[in-house]
Amino acid sequence: xxxxxxxxxxxxxxxxxxxxxxxxxxxxxxxxxxxxxxxxxxxxxxxxxxxxxxxxxxxxxxxxxxxxxxxxxxxxxxxxxxxxxxxxxxxxxxxxxxxxxxxxxxxxxxxxxxxxxxxxxxxxxxxxxxxx
Amino acid sequence: xxxxxxxxxxxxxxxxxxxxxxxxxxxxxxxxxxxxxxxxxxxxxxxxxxxxxxxxxxxxxxxxxxxxxxxxxxxxxxxxxxxxxxxxxxxxxxxxxxxxxxxxxxxxxxxxxxxxxxxxxxxxxxxxxxxx
Amino acid sequence: xxxxxxxxxxxxxxxxxxxxxxxxxxxxxxxxxxxxxxxxxxxxxxxxxxxxxxxxxxxxxxxxxxxxxxxxxxxxxxxxxxxxxxxxxxxxxxxxxxxxxxxxxxxxxxxxxxxxxxxxxxxxxxxxxxxx
Amino acid sequence: xxxxxxxxxxxxxxxxxxxxxxxxxxxxxxxxxxxxxxxxxxxxxxxxxxxxxxxxxxxxxxxxxxxxxxxxxxxxxxxxxxxxxxxxxxxxxxxxxxxxxxxxxxxxxxxxxxxxxxxxxxxxxxxxxxxx
Numbered sequence: 001x002x003x004x005x006x007x008x009x010x011x012x013x014x015x016x017x018x019x020x021x022x023x024x025x026x027x028x029x030x031x032x033x034x035x036x037x038x039x040x041x042x043x044x045x046x047x048x049x050x051x052x053x054x055x056x057x058x059x060x061x062x063x064x065x066x067x068x069x070x071x072x073x074x075x076x077x078x079x080x081x082x083x084x085x086x087x088x089x090x091x092x093x094x095x096x097x098x099x100x101x102x103x104x105x106x107x108x109x110x111x112x113x114x115x116x117x118x119x120x121x122x123x124x125x126x127x128x129x130x131x132x
Numbered sequence: 133x134x135x136x137x138x139x140x141x142x143x144x145x146x147x148x149x150x151x152x153x154x155x156x157x158x159x160x161x162x163x164x165x166x167x168x169x170x171x172x173x174x175x176x177x178x179x180x181x182x183x184x185x186x187x188x189x190x191x192x193x194x195x196x197x198x199x200x201x202x203x204x205x206x207x208x209x210x211x212x213x214x215x216x217x218x219x220x221x222x223x224x225x226x227x228x229x230x231x232x233x234x235x236x237x238x239x240x241x242x243x244x245x246x247x248x249x250x251x252x253x254x255x256x257x258x259x260x261x262x263x264x
Numbered sequence: 265x266x267x268x269x270x271x272x273x274x275x276x277x278x279x280x281x282x283x284x285x286x287x288x289x290x291x292x293x294x295x296x297x298x299x300x301x302x303x304x305x306x307x308x309x310x311x312x313x314x315x316x317x318x319x320x321x322x323x324x325x326x327x328x329x330x331x332x333x334x335x336x337x338x339x340x341x342x343x344x345x346x347x348x349x350x351x352x353x354x355x356x357x358x359x360x361x362x363x364x365x366x367x368x369x370x371x372x373x374x375x376x377x378x379x380x381x382x383x384x385x386x387x388x389x390x391x392x393x394x395x396x
Numbered sequence: 397x398x399x400x401x402x403x404x405x406x407x408x409x410x411x412x413x414x415x416x417x418x419x420x421x422x423x424x425x426x427x428x429x430x431x432x433x434x435x436x437x438x439x440x441x442x443x444x445x446x447x448x449x450x451x452x453x454x455x456x457x458x459x460x461x462x463x464x465x466x467x468x469x470x471x472x473x474x475x476x477x478x479x480x481x482x483x484x485x486x487x488x489x490x491x492x493x494x495x496x497x498x499x500x501x502x503x504x505x506x507x508x509x510x511x512x513x514x515x516x517x518x519x520x521x522x523x524x525x526x527x528x
Contacts, residue, residue: 011424011427011428012280012281012286012424012427012428012431012441013280013286013288013289013424013427015280015281016276016277016279016280016281017181017276017279017280017281017282017283017334018186018188018281019281020188020249022276022277023159023189023192024156024157024159024160024163024277025156025277027155027156027159028156028407028408028409031156031407031408031409032407032408035408035467044467045408045467046465046466046467049149049466054150056150056152056196056199057155057196058195058196059193059194059195059196060155060192060193060194061191061192061193061194062191062192062193063190063191064188064189064190064191067188067249069442070281070442070445071431071440071441071442117152117199143292143295143296144292144295144296144299144309144412144413144418145292145295145412145418145420145421147412147413148408148409148411148412148413149408149411149412149413149414149415149466150413151413154408154409156409157409160275160276160277163275163276163277164275164276167276167335176335177276177335178333178334178335181334201310202310202313202413203299203308203309203310281445282445282450282452284452284513287423287453287456288420288421288423288424288427289420291419291420291423292420295420313413318414320414320416320460320463321419321460322459322460323457323458323459323460324419324456324457324458325455325456325457325458326455326456326457327454327455328452328453328454328455331452331513381416381463
């Protein structure tokens, strides 16, 4: 299945007073990973939205293994695990130290919707690209 | 099991360009709900931290049912579903329209840790209060 | 001039690893203060947006005097200081301890724009309400 | 005076329902610019903090000229404009389209503090590096 890895640094306000990345920010990282995965296969999510092809998160699960700290260089690997008519499932592995320290593992389901929030079929060109 | 509901308004920057609350903010709402639940039974999480009793989120899952919009008056009901020696499980129901519209359902596991991030037993006084 | 005060608690992820509210969050607090000021005189900013009356921040300045900490009960007082054809100026005082500790002072200019981002005159009904 | 430019993409949750980057996020961008400026001259702000050399924002001002949108490739140029015993002043220019579109201009004053929040002199090695 299609997979992609992004790398970036933890920003200062993403870290809470425990000195670790607040758990809510991982979901922003996952979204960045999905968007860059799309870009890596030639698509812009920004363009999709302009064309009325939106994706809404319908399900998320994350397990936290070790803390990420300010200025850490983080990798998020995302893999498409299942593609259906209107939904895509991804899994994620968040690591640091060049992949040696596992920080979190997660899964999500996103649904293709139109500008009114109604479910729609994922366009064929995209299905072909990311489907198995 | 111990339960508590908070109510608050969606803030402007919590809403993305789809016009709905970004999925990552729900985890901030859940944390607020846990903290206010604690306050409702007489405890301050801020004080806990000063005493070296910290809680880290180790597991999260959320299913999104309907969108929340800017300025919506949101309710988050949180219930303690399981208490073990060092972890507490909660479930959450996010609603609007006075409870009539279900926005999301979620579950979390938080672990009691010390200032070095090491797992520790939940203090007895708290166990008695929130346990069954 | 028209003035209004809101009170709320600092949320956990608003605090950084220095243990103080990150300076960027004050601008979210100011926006909340403006919105609640509007509500206090009978208007909903959410409704304004639906009618094509938007406000964009064009200028901000803030001086920080003392830190806000997690779970602090904060007050933000906002006052309209000047109203022109298409812009409104506000000033803000952020305090805690029931107004005794000054945390920050700020000023902003917001401009009335339409859905295309073009400057437009502030509607008369609003001018009358908030103007001198 | 010492100057540095960073480039990065606007993230999805940084954009509000007007379809533009929320004004509060620019202050996060400025902080990133300061940190990367430090890194460019050989210093890690994360290391500074571990050594008890902290910087707190004491003053900010920003003027917004044009909106930034989701997925825009943004440049932030930061320049040290004044260095005193315990404070550093920066100015910022935020642009897109390879510098052609000016989005915002800003200024800040940061103060060197210790772990207790007390003002302290900026270390000599840093003064020499960033001062004129």
